[in-house]
Amino acid sequence: MLKIFTTQLFGVFRKIQEQEEDRIEDCGRLLAQTIIGDGTIYIKGFDEMDAIAGVIMNSNEKLPSIQRYHEKVELEPEDCLLIFARTADDERLQRLVEATHSCGTSVLTIGAVEEDQPSKNEEFHIDMKIIYGLVPDDEGKRVGYPPFMCALYVYYALFFTVSEMLEEYEIER
Template identity: 55%
Template sequence: MLKIFTTQLSGVFKKIDEQEDDTLEDCSRLLAQTITGNGTIHIKGFGELEGIASAITGSSESLPACVPYGENVVEAGDCILAFANKARDIEMEKLVAQAESEGISVVSVAAVEKGDEPIPNEEFHIDTKLLKPLVPGDDGERIGYPVFMLALYIYYALYFNTNEMLAEYDE
């Protein structure tokens, strides 16, 4: 089963790399602009991704100016990096709508199901491509839904791109 899981997970990583490259670039640019403009990046996870904020902000590889959402007041010039299982997560949709009404940019990360078009925050939305568990079991049920691993993978893609942009800015 582990071999199947690893193969399937690698396939999802590859899809994200190939299909979300431009969006990752645009989102990284937004994060870099927030940092160079002395703004704050507020990290928020919904559902089983609630722990993503502490995983990111507590890491030695956290982007500058990252704080868990709710720790500080979100102000003009800040942005929010929000993670959920599905793009149609009601709580994330509320956060995006509220932030946009206040002129705050949001980078959202979640799986997009067919028929979800257009999704809220489409310009700065990264699709995790994870719609169901990866490994079929003997009983027909699927197991292995590594949404947290994919959220961290996408964070690291943003981290690498944003750091590159910040390095160019410093030159």
């Protein structure tokens, strides 16, 4: 099972790399503009994706100007909210996107998109490409559902993209 899981997970990473490359570039540019424009990148995750904020905030490889988002944060137009959820149609994600857009803050969302449920944050959404478990079991169910690993992969894709952009402007990360 581990070999199947590993092969399938690498396949998901490859799909993200190949199919979301332009989005990652666009979203990286948005994050770089936030940093260069003295805004703050606020990070928020729902369910197990909340742990990604902790991982990033305690990492040596975090983006400059990044902070955890919480209800008392007053977002400004120069800020950007980076939201992680299992799926793009998560109701809490949608409510937060709508509330954030009303104050002029940019929003970047990351979550899996089902074919018939496109993201409402289409311009700045990265699809994690994982809806179900990766490994079929003996009863036909799918197990091994790692959205957190995919979200962390997307974060690093953004991190490398933004780092390259900041180097061009000679800004320290």
